[in-house]
Amino acid sequence: MPRISATKQAILAAALELGALHGISGTTMEEVAERAGVAKGSVYYNFASKDKLFEELLTAGVSSLSATLRTAREQASGFGAIEAMVMQMLTLIAENRALAKLMAAEIFRTDRVWQHTVSGLRREGVSEIGTALAPLVPAETPEATRLLMAGGIFGATLMGGLEWLLFTPETPVEDVAAAILFTYSGRLAQ
Amino acid sequence: MPRISATKQAILAAALELGALHGISGTTMEEVAERAGVAKGSVYYNFASKDKLFEELLTAGVSSLSATLRTAREQASGFGAIEAMVMQMLTLIAENRALAKLMAAEIFRTDRVWQHTVSGLRREGVSEIGTALAPLVPAETPEATRLLMAGGIFGATLMGGLEWLLFTPETPVEDVAAAILFTYSGRLAQ
Incomplete structure (x- = not known):
């Protein structure tokens, strides 16, 4: 860098x-x-401009998020990779609360001159989760479906993380990760 | 009304x-x-002001979302209530794409004079999912944990829904709901 x-x-x-x-x-x-x-x-x-300034800020933020997710994914296997990614993403949100709020507010804006960059970078973060999902879903699952699932896990972690910091910041990160991961255990659907 | x-x-x-x-x-x-x-x-x-105008817009949007979630919850039971809520929330997002984008961008803003209203209304939507989760989680689960799970399901549906409309709008809503709900089946963690 x-x-x-x-x-x-x-x-x-x-x-x-x-x-x-x-x-x-x-x-x-x-x-x-x-x-x-x-x-x-x-x-x-x-x-050069306000747009360039914020593009650099958001690009750096999403790159750091993607790198964190990739490292978590590579250090575990199977569903353990999803567990590690949720945990590391929550830790990153807690450490960079302002950036997480800014990203949550901006990732679906489509009028920005740099929206193409941000949208591509968001896909980069989501696709890290998508890669971890590949061995966990039925072999015939289309890539688009797998990325929708990954977007769901990304959204659950982002929203769960921001709600946590707003409403119950005293809860340990492990408990927040455990609550989100419980929803994937299959026990809700039993 | x-x-x-x-x-x-x-x-x-x-x-x-x-x-x-x-x-x-x-x-x-x-x-x-x-x-x-x-x-x-x-x-x-x-x-009276731009803030009042947008407060009314967002309040109406979140009320309509809460009402939709409540109706879906009351017409099904067990995990079927979660399935119905995810499906109805996706349908509402597709029908009100501009409002969904605006809500996604604004629900974590904390500087607005009306942020208290919006934050309360977001909790209203999340707590509808929390109510449906009550019979599905272990009896000893604290309410805060159950609301974190509900926030996760809400975030997964909102993010999955917005990604769907941006990247694969031709996918039927049933397939999007099925992809998100698959993550709760427990098959990922097997």
């Missing part, structure tokens, strides 16, 4: 805080500069 | 279209008036 200057890092952190609070549309480059404690010209020197 | 004037209905429809496209922060009352084909004064006559 290329070295990021302290200024650029401060701008990204300020943009993340403001974006999570007011949404991307409700955030201006002036506010980002003020919050980061840098001149407005410095923000534009580092990022 | 009180009768809604044609003007008010046109304003709500315009706000929904613009909000789903540009986000609430990125939408102005001027744009809503223009899209609805009414004078700006008429928008303010019907809604």
Whole structure:
């Protein structure tokens, strides 16, 4: 990863805080500069536009999520890979709550100039879960169906994780993972 | 339900279209008036502010979702209630795609003056699923754990539904519901 200057890092952190609070549309480059404690010209020197700034932020966030899911998947097998992915994704959401909120709010926006990038990156995260599902579903399952299941597990973990942080943040991450994973045990359908 | 004037209905429809496209922060009352084909004064006559307008829109949306989930739950029993709720929620998302996108983007925003209302209403939707889960989970399961599971099923259906409409809209709703419900069959964990 290329070295990021302290200024650029401060701008990204300020943009993340403001974006999570007011949404991307409700955030201006002036506010980002003020919050980061840098001149407005410095923000534009580092990022050509607000869209470029948030594209970089979300791209880095989804890449980090995909990498976390991939590592979890590769260190376990069978349903254990799903268990590891749910657990690691919840841990990442708790550590990056602002980014998780921003991603949840933006991943279905279709008007952004960078929506193609974000949509591709979302698919990247979902497809990591899809890969872990391949040996667990019937051999004849179409890929699109498997990705829908993966999207469901991704959505359950994202929504469960955000609800957890909002309503019962004192619950240990292991218990949150156990609650979500219980739904996949088959005991609900018995 | 009180009768809604044609003007008010046109304003709500315009706000929904613009909000789903540009986000609430990125939408102005001027744009809503223009899209609805009414004078700006008429928008303010019907809604005191943009926040009030979107609060009414989201409140109506979440109420309709809760009512749909409740009806589905009451017409089935056991795991059949979960199956009916997933199916009906997907149908509603497909019929109200703009509203579903707007809700997905806004339900975790915490800066809005009406976030308390929306958060309460989201809980209302999630708790309908929680009620259906009560007879399906071990008796000693704490309510918070059951609501986390319900949030997971809600999130899986919302994310699965939005992915479906974006990537494979030609798939019949029954197949989408079947894919999500397969994850609860226990066959993944075998």
